[in-house]
Amino acid sequence: MKFYSTNNKALRTDFKNAVFHSLPADKGLYMPEEIPKLDPLFIKNITQYSLQDIALEIAKLYVGEDIPEAALKDIVADAINFDAPIHFLDSETGVLELFHGPSFAFKDFGARFMSRIMGYFSKADDQLLDVLVATSGDTGGAVALGFLDVPGTRVTILYPKGKVSKVQEQQLTTNGKNIRAIEIDGTFDDCQALVKQAFNDSEVNQQLRLTSANSINISRLIPQTFYYFWAYAQLRLQGIKEVVFTVPSGNYGNIGAGLLAYKMGLPVKNFVAATNANDTVPRFLNSGKYEPKPSVQTLANAMDVGNPSNWVRIQDLFDHDLSALQHLIRTYTYNDEETLKGVQEIYDKYAYVACPHTAIAYLAAKAHRGEYPGTYASVLLSTAHPCKFPDAIPADVFQHVQLPVGAEHFDSKEKQAISMSANYDTFKQYLMSNK
Template sequence: MKYYSTNGKSSLASFKEAILKGLPDDNGLYMPQEIPELTSSFFRDIDNYSLPEIGYKVIQPFVDGEIPDSILKSIIEETLNFEIPLVKVFDDIYSLELFHGPTFAFKDVGARFLARSLSYFSKKSEQKLTVLVATSGDTGSAVAQGFYGVPNIDVVILFPSGKISYFQEQQMTTLGKNITALEVNGTFDDCQRMVKQAFLDKELIEEMNLTSANSINIARLLPQSIYYFYGVAQIPKDKRQQLVVSVPSGNYGNLSAGLIARQLGLPIQHFLACSNANDTVPKYLETAEYKAQSSVQTISNAMDVGDPSNFQRMLNLYSGSHENMKSDITGYSYSDRETREAIHQVFNKTSYVLDPHGAVGFLGLKEYLTNKAGKGIFLETAHPYKFKEIVEKEINIELPPVLSFDELQKKSSSFSSKFEALKAFLLEK
């Protein structure tokens, strides 16, 4: 399997080259040269496969022997060593809970696969890597935990000061060792811009082995396709027709992974791109005009992205056609007030606890199914406890703690939003 750039000006890359570089030289994003449809027998028997078995079937064509099959199976088993249950919330509405991993967020799947794949390649080459990542909340904690203590790999995480939850911040700033957290005086878009500039800077490229752990890295994104298959495998067979999947969306890696799952043959009829006030993509779907905007801070902070990187991949999957994309994807956006009301109302009716991101996904699914026949899955992307201050106000119940940071000391540095400061830091490091 070869990987090409969405900008079409870089040479084809192997799986190893694509994940080690993170970004192509032309500032595009890597995409697989082909997305092969999986066999009919796999879909016929999908109910009988375990989560790691499904994971191997989905990922193996994209790795294509660059990691030996036996090692790849071990990597996937280690990556997916927690459950991803499908939970019925209302008739014909299900929650796919992606928060049962070590950092209680969906990004554990991609981060753990990427960490283990990079570790395999770095051990073979004996070259030290520096993983550079920007986060709007959950990516940083998942990457920090996934790479913590991995030999030959240093991690530098950029996060926007004051714009993520206490729980998220503590998860990525209390580790130390090979994990460095930089608290940027700016927005997530500033952090993401600095990371992209780093990968295009000739001096940094010559001096350091840089790679990315954001969803701009194809090995972070591809494993996220796995849980779409596992979600469908858990839904009753008689409810798999006219299936709609609602994806709370920020940088749109998760939705891109779902679209790839669909091209692999997964029977999903329609996707919903659900955002908070950062509604760049829903507006594009409505108007056919893409207008990047400055990100706005919301209670669903992991989706506070005004210029999502993975929109390039979405466009690429549809050959630039707005009409074709709109036929498969409907966009919605919701305010903080609507998000809070959804948490409150769903709990009062069902005792199910939504986090702010899952609430946005639920709202989109509910609105879509009001006017159209079908069954739906929304992605519950983070544990509600990560946003306990917000959630507890709406459900009037204290959530039991999932992890305590009381004895852990924060280790992070206040940092400029200027690329020159990041470059100097990396070269000195």
């Protein structure tokens, strides 16, 4: 399959090039030249398949011409070696738990699949692959663990100083080896801008073989469709056929993957984009004017994005048809005070501890059902384990968090990070002098 730029559909390239050159030369984002459809019979019989079976079937549609099926099967088995179960709060509300991977966040799906894809393509290459990534929280840890000790790769992670949780910071700054962390005095948008500038700098690209691990990379988006189909399979086993997915939304890669799955044939009634104070997309869907603004720090820090990169992909998926987007996507926005009340309410009603992002999704799903009652299942995506947010969850609730295996070792590791201003010349000098 070929991939085109959202800025120029005549600009086509193959999957390997789209993976390694995350941003097209015209600064758009790569999209598949056609949205492949899953066989309707496969979807009808989806309860017969495992998560890995579903993942392989989807992956073949996008990369089958570039990677032999046997090798792709091994990649999927190695990358997606953990579950994504639905925890039902009640008969009509389920939480899709996407935090059972090694970094305890949904980013594990994309980061692990991407790292193994890159590892496969890089086997015959001698030049070091430099992976640049900006993170607002969970991406950094997932990418760090996904690429740790992968031969021929080096990862540089940029994160905003003081704007990620302690656990998130430990995950991305304590690995050493081929993982480097840079603490930027600024916002996530500043970090993302530095990464994009590096990709568009011809001098840097002549010296370094750069690629991105952010959700701008198409190999991050594809594996995120896996768990939407897997969720549908679990619902079908419960006799549920109609679903509304509520997605905590920051950079809009997660809901973008859900919308891609919808275009591939996944039966979905609606999507709900649940947001915090960073409400650029909700304002656009209400007014028709896209007006990004500087990001605002909140308790749900992974959603603190003022100018979401993946929104251009979503608009491209729907041919910039605002009415189609308004029909399919509903939005609800919550502040920190409401988020904390959501965390408390979920625990009081269901004895379930949720991270701030999941709490926002819960509030949005509740509001949506109140506005649009029906017999559908509300499935909210839980994007991270609550253990990663000790300072954003009320103490009387956080005391009930059960640490997953591996989380207890964070405090014993030493932070390794370089502090830097949000100045591109400084960042460029670092890259060029640390080749």
